[in-house]
Amino acid sequence: MSNRKLNNYISVDCVIFGFDSEKLNVLVVDRTLKADDGSDEFSDLTLTGNHIYEDETIVEAADRILYDLTGLRNIYLEQFKTFAAPDRLKKENDRKWLLHDNRDPDKRIVSIGFFALLATQKVTLEWKGRNVRWMPVEEVGELGFDHNLILSEALVAMRNKLIHEPIGFELLPDKFTLSQLQKVYEIILDTTFDxxxxxxxxxxxxxxxxxxxxxxxxxxxxxxxxxxxREVYEKTRKEILNFLV
Amino acid sequence: MSNRKLNNYISVDCVIFGFDSEKLNVLVVDRTLKADDGSDEFSDLTLTGNHIYEDETIVEAADRILYDLTGLRNIYLEQFKTFAAPDRLKKENDRKWLLHDNRDPDKRIVSIGFFALLATQKVTLEWKGRNVRWMPVEEVGELGFDHNLILSEALVAMRNKLIHEPIGFELLPDKFTLSQLQKVYEIILDTTFDxxxxxxxxxxxxxxxxxxxxxxxxxxxxxxxxxxxREVYEKTRKEILNFLV
DNA sequence: CCAAAAGTGTTAACATTACACCCATGG
DNA sequence: CCATGGGTGTAATGTTAACACTTTTGG
Known part of the structure; x- marks a missing residue:
């Protein structure tokens, strides 16, 4: 496995959502570039992402990232949008980071965005030598690359899915109470229910x-x-015309 | 404009749907490769797609393809999924076609899939030297590359959107009757309504x-x-919790 | 015994379903 | 005058929305 070749222009970015019964969180990693004198050239945060291996599909790449971060398989994962704007990696810090990482900052890199929903808070604390942590979505400030855009599109896609399909459970333990479930919907959709x-x-x-x-x-x-x-769901689901107001 | 550079590993594929008050159609182009003696080496069909220019976003590339085919701007267009399987262009005919086209059949090419909905049947009959035509979706046979997969995923995404959001109109002229609208829903969702x-x-x-x-x-x-x-729609739309059965 | 969240029922307004006949036009 | 598709209403059933009190547990 050690001689697998990474593709240098296709990457996946994973927006990993977690829920702690209070807030919706997203997994972020520190991006700190050291200057020659050992001081920090800059330090900020990004989402989790990686280039794909040449022999790997994009879903496999996203699964790999999730496994590396959580040790879990079969996490809820959905491809939601692809990002390839010509200037998406062209900010000053992004260029420095890519150069430091032996990557070509002028190469057009396409990134396929996935979002994942986690039933647990367990994650590694370090990933590829960088610190990883949960951060409440509403506290996220400026991220590296175009990751603020990716995060906001992930939120739109996730909320949209949550409204139309039963995925709220994916943010809870296997066994949950109805109040926990209600809270998932209330917090993510920013509303309350009777x-x-x-x-x-x-x-x-x-x-x-x-x-x-x-x-x-x-x-x-x-x-x-x-x-x-999920078995009962697949058997009983029916589509409903619902393009109302 | 003539010296714009094409990116050789990012492409967009457009699944262009049209409605003729009887059937749902999709736009396909002939892919005929001539042998040295002038006979057909092979001849089949593909969806419409193209590589992107280095200075262009993927939406701009999709808009450009739509404009070249229809002469129309502001067509309903939606990015639905991205395709990058390692073997997606590896069938024998696909390799021959790429070689003939001076492209590298071993290069990993990522393609971002868009679907478009057309209010009119007007299209050019020729595109990049290839014949273009409408074909009823249920009559589509084997397509080149991974285009059967792209078409079927486009159908899933389009039907899903049709159920939840008001886009049926996009397949009709600006002014339409309620019976025409009903027919759009009946045919695409394969059902009937009172x-x-x-x-x-x-x-x-x-x-x-x-x-x-x-x-x-x-x-x-x-x-x-x-x-x-659309203006009234944006003003009056409200999201509804609808993850029922 | 107190604090905290669980659990439960009724009514009114609205949405859905099933169902059949007359109307306006062009040919 | 006929063929074609347009247009309309009602009743039964199901869904939504608004609203308040009792129960069970741990501390």
Whole structure:
């Protein structure tokens, strides 16, 4: 595996979302370039991304990045948009970083954007020698490259998907409570729902399976746990004409 | 403009859909390679696509292709998926075609897929020296490169969009009847709707503007014409939680 | 016994579905 | 005067939205 060749003009960028029952977070990595004297030439943040190997598909490349960061397979992953503007890597810091990394800052690099939803907060703390951490989406400042654009497009695509398809579960543990699920939708869609109406609505979804199991160790009435069945979903889903106002 | 440089590893493929009040059609071009003796080495069909210029964004490249084919600007256009499998151009005919075209068949080429919806049937008959024509989607046989995959993914993305957002109008003239609109949905979603219920439903959409104008020259009661107002749509649209069954 | 979140039901307004007949035009 | 597609209403059923109180647990 050590002699695989990296393609030098096709990359994937992964916008990895995580949920901590309070906020929507995104995984970012430090990008610090040292000057010759050891001081920081600059230091900022980027999303996670990498060039693809020549023998690898783009989905395999995205899966590889996710595995390297989390040690997990079968994470929810979706290709949402591709970025190839001529000037997307042309900011001063970006050029310096690419040169330092032995890459050609004048090469047109196309990047395929994926977003991933994580059921857990476990990630490595270091990745390719760079520090990795979760950051609440609303606290993200200026990122390197065109990653602010990629992040905002990922958010649009993810919210859109969340509205139309059952993917909220992917941000929760396998077993979750209805209140946790409601919170996912409320926080990501920046709204609130009536508890009784929300429960009535999800109660109609056959693929949301109630378990004979409750929360433990909470200082209030323990909630029933539920799980999502993709199998039931695939069997019962029907498309609905919904191009309303 | 004549000295613009083409990028040799980033291309866009356009899946151009048209509607003729009977069928959903897609634009295909002949791909005929002549042998030395003038006979056909092979002859098949592909979708429309092209490499991008170095100074051009991918949307600009797709717009350019659409303009070259139709002479129209502002066509409905959407980036839906990117294709970069290592073997996507490796079939025998594909290699021959690329070689003949002075391109490197071993170069990894990434192609960004767009689909377009056309309100008219007008297209050029020739494009880059190749014959162009409409073909009903269900009659499309084996296409060159990975274009069957690109077409089927375009169909999935287009149907999905059609269900959730008002884009059916884009396949009709600016002024259209409700029966034409119903037919668009019926044919593309392969279903039927009750006429009264369909009209009740679209009657609630404020962005569908009834005109003081009727069909002319039809051998039956002439239908009222309508138009779509994107402006009203943008103002009145609201997102709805709809991840039901 | 207190704090915290879980869980539950009713009503009114609106949306969906199923279903059949007359109307205006061109030929 | 006929063939063609345009246009319309009602009743039953299902969905949404608004709204408040009791229950179970840990501390």
């Amino acid at each position: 508890k009784r109406n929300f429960r009535k609505k999800v109660g109609r979804m056959k693929y949301l399976i109630p378990l004979d199991e409750k929360q433990k160790g909470v200082a209030h009435k323990p909630a029933r746990l539920y799980m999502f069945s | 006429k009264r219920n369909f009209r009740k439903k679209v009657g609630r959409m404020k962005y569908l503007i009834p005109l003081d104008e009727k069909q002319k020259g039809v051998a039956h009661k002439p239908a009222r014409l309508y138009m779509f107002s």
